[in-house]
Amino acid sequence: MPDEGQPRDEGRVHGIDAEGIDTDEWNELMRHLEATIPVYDRVNSIVTLGQDSRWRRHVAKSAQPGMKVLEVGCGPGSFAEGLAEVELTCLDPSTAMLAVAKKRVEAARSSRSEPPASYVEATAESLPFEDDSFDRVFCLFSFRDFHDKKKGLKEMLRVLKPGGRLVICDAGKGRFPHGLLGRLWMATVVQLVARRVTKNPDHPWKWLAKTYVHFGTIPFYRKMMRDVGYENVRGRLLLPFLMAGKLTGTKPQ
Numbered sequence: 465m466p467d468e469g470q471p472r473d474e475g476r477v478h479g480i481d482a483e484g485i486d487t488d489e490w491n492e493l494m495r496h497l498e499a500t501i502p503v504y505d506r507v508n509s510i511v512t513l514g515q516d517s518r519w520r521r522h523v524a525k526s527a528q529p530g531m532k533v534l535e536v537g538c539g540p541g542s543f544a545e546g547l548a549e550v551e552l553t554c555l556d557p558s559t560a561m562l563a564v565a566k567k568r569v570e571a572a573r574s575s576r577s578e579p580p581a582s583y584v585e586a587t588a589e590s591l592p593f594e595d596d597s598f599d600r601v602f603c604l605f606s607f608r609d610f611h612d613k614k615k616g617l618k619e620m621l622r623v624l625k626p627g628g629r630l631v632i633c634d635a636g637k638g639r640f641p642h643g644l645l646g647r648l649w650m651a652t653v654v655q656l657v658a659r660r661v662t663k664n665p666d667h668p669w670k671w672l673a674k675t676y677v678h679f680g681t682i683p684f685y686r687k688m689m690r691d692v693g694y695e696n697v698r699g700r701l702l703l704p705f706l707m708a709g710k711l712t713g714t715k716p717q
């Protein structure tokens with residue numbers, strides 16, 4: 465949890481914006497994220513037209529066997545369970561998410577005869593690891609939820625080994641009109657699907673759409689990554705439907 469009352473940055477507007485989410489809103493967001501657990505994968509698969517598992521497989525290719533890998537914001541383990549042949553650490557601030565992830569990831573790892581992963585309860589903004597610890601840091605569909613995005617990016621850079629790479633994959637937001645289309649999709653299709661699957665008019669995706677509305681564009685985060693010290697920064701929307709975006713950057717040698 466972020467420190468109560470701690471400002472994200474001097475002179476910020478409070479609430480949610482492209483740079484982060486203030487404490488009260490973040491706590492509220494976490495309650496809604498935890499409420500998605502039972503139907504998380506099902507809703508994601510429908511609203512991304514089945515593309516979410518393709519994106520996860522694509523991103524996983526960035527890790528090679530034997531690497532030390534950290535997933536920040538592992539949620540219920542949807543990405544981590546498919547990360548094979550790596551020394552894996554799953555991190556999330558939610559006890560409930562980590563409990564589900566552990567069950568799921570360990571089942572997958574033992575079916576591949578791999579040793580257990582590590583599970584750490586913490587936030588991206590305060591990573592409990594030594595400098596230069598990981599070859600890869602992955603962040604799938606969690607960067608949008610960070611309390612303080614610049615601080616999270618700096619922490620992930622700190623724990624990467626020199627030459628190591630950060631890979632972020634999240635809901636894609638290009639410049640206008642792409643961002644507008646994304647907002648329309650979130651406000652209509654996603655809401656209808658979530659309502660249908662959860663059978664609850666007060667489903668958590670109502671609140672989650674807020675984080676997309678305030679999420680920055682890919683060019684905005686490319687600049688933020690360069691500003692905090694990443695090299696070889698790249699960012700693009702993923703084909704074929706441009707619904708997700710991928711950002712990558714490396715730690716200088």
Ligand SMILES: C[S@@+](CC[C@H](N)C(=O)[O-])C[C@H]1O[C@@H](n2cnc3c(N)ncnc32)[C@H](O)[C@@H]1O
Pocket residue numbers: 494497536537538539540541542543544555556557558561586587588589603604605606607609610611612
């Ligand atoms: C939508 S889930 C993503 C799950 C998974 N990575 C996937 O591939 O679908 C977002 C996760 O980000 C976590 N999260 C929210 N704020 C975070 C922060 N400041 N640092 C790290 N993780 C955070 C949430 O607890 C939640 O489990």
